[in-house]
Amino acid sequence: MKTGITGATGQLGRLVIGKLKERVAESTIVALVRNTEKAKDLGVEAREFDYNKPETLAESLKGIDRLLLISGSDLGQRAKQHTNVVNAAKLAGVKWIVYTSLLHTGNTSVSLAEEHLPTENAIIESGIPYTILRNGWYTENHTSSIGGVMAAGAVFGSAGNGQFSSAARADFAEAAVVVLTGTGHQGKIYELAGDEAYTLAEFAAEIARQTDKNIEYNNLPVSEYAKILESFGLPGFIAEAIAGWDVSASKGDLFDNSNTLSKLTGRPTTPMSEVVKNALAALK
Numbered sequence: 600m601k602t603g604i605t606g607a608t609g610q611l612g613r614l615v616i617g618k619l620k621e622r623v624a625e626s627t628i629v630a631l632v633r634n635t636e637k638a639k640d641l642g643v644e645a646r647e648f649d650y651n652k653p654e655t656l657a658e659s660l661k662g663i664d665r666l667l668l669i670s671g672s673d674l675g676q677r678a679k680q681h682t683n684v685v686n687a688a689k690l691a692g693v694k695w696i697v698y699t700s701l702l703h704t705g706n707t708s709v710s711l712a713e714e715h716l717p718t719e720n721a722i723i724e725s726g727i728p729y730t731i732l733r734n735g736w737y738t739e740n741h742t743s744s745i746g747g748v749m750a751a752g753a754v755f756g757s758a759g760n761g762q763f764s765s766a767a768r769a770d771f772a773e774a775a776v777v778v779l780t781g782t783g784h785q786g787k788i789y790e791l792a793g794d795e796a797y798t799l800a801e802f803a804a805e806i807a808r809q810t811d812k813n814i815e816y817n818n819l820p821v822s823e824y825a826k827i828l829e830s831f832g833l834p835g836f837i838a839e840a841i842a843g844w845d846v847s848a849s850k851g852d853l854f855d856n857s858n859t860l861s862k863l864t865g866r867p868t869t870p871m872s873e874v875v876k877n878a879l880a881a882l883k
């Protein structure tokens with residue numbers, strides 16, 4: 600029984616491979632990656648796998664029974680890329696696809712759903728047994744810019760009082776591994792989010808508490824926030840998308856209190872304060 604993991608050299612993929620190795624034999628894990636050089640340290644078989652090369656994908660999926668399709672990172676290209684993978688999985692006889700989607704896809708204003716929903720539909724329509732992991736926000740989306748927050752003395756955003764039920768990347772990786780190595784998950788769509796929800800003002804207050812510095816939350820109109828992000832070097836369309844996700848959060852679209860993630864993994868999700876602590880420690 601071989602398990603293939605796409606995006607295995609990415610941040611989530613690396614965590615999944617590490618946790619999977621604790622539960623199944625390394626010889627049964629295949630990292631499906633764009634660059635096999637980058638996969639050398641994973642300690643498992645690596646095969647070339649680029650979502651943009653549809654003609655090569657079925658060959659790389661030979662002998663794979665369970666496939667974790669980790670969504671790609673090229674905004675705007677992903678519905679097509681993911682469909683390439685689903686078509687290849689069908690050709691190669693993959694028996695189960697687990698896909699990392701987006702929280703409340705189908706009922707959210709988060710623009711990312713425009714690519715996740717067609718992917719979910721392509722998977723379901725393929726007839727291959729599936730499990731959809733609708734992942735909420737990574738807490739690291741907020742903490743990755745903690746150096747900038749410390750320099751500016753402020754968290755910027757457009758989320759108002761919207762609450763983020765985020766969890767650590769490692770929590771989502773754990774859920775994927777629990778599903779891949781468990782039973783009874785086929786045909787299920789899981790809405791996965793953190794146990795704890797917080798506003799960006801509460802996030803700023805947590806950084807202030809841990810650093811003993813004055814860190815405020817500065818809520819901005821969406822166009823102003825997008826301009827700030829662009830001034831940090833992000834392409835305009837990405838800056839606008841990120842600022843727009845905050846607006847979605849302000850409407851409650853990144854909130855979820857089902858606790859499905861912690862029920863699946865059997866332990867509480869990582870508190871936001873712990874992810875902040877780790878991010879601050881990494882600055883030193």
Ligand SMILES: NC(=O)c1ccc[n+]([C@@H]2O[C@H](COP(=O)([O-])OP(=O)(O)OC[C@H]3O[C@@H](n4cnc5c(N)ncnc54)[C@H](OP(=O)(O)O)[C@@H]3O)[C@@H](O)[C@H]2O)c1
Pocket residue numbers: 605606607608609610611612632633634637648649650651669670671672673680699734735736737740768
């Ligand atoms: N829930 C959230 O808050 C959140 C936040 C950010 C992203 N995401 C989604 O979750 C995914 C995993 O997150 P992450 O943190 O691991 O992101 P990441 O570190 O950027 O990893 C993305 C992975 O996708 C691979 N990839 C990109 N384009 C590809 C292509 N054309 N063919 C094959 N592989 C391709 C990358 O390959 P390389 O290693 O070769 O670059 C990388 O391994 C992201 O790609 C994105 O769809 C979710």
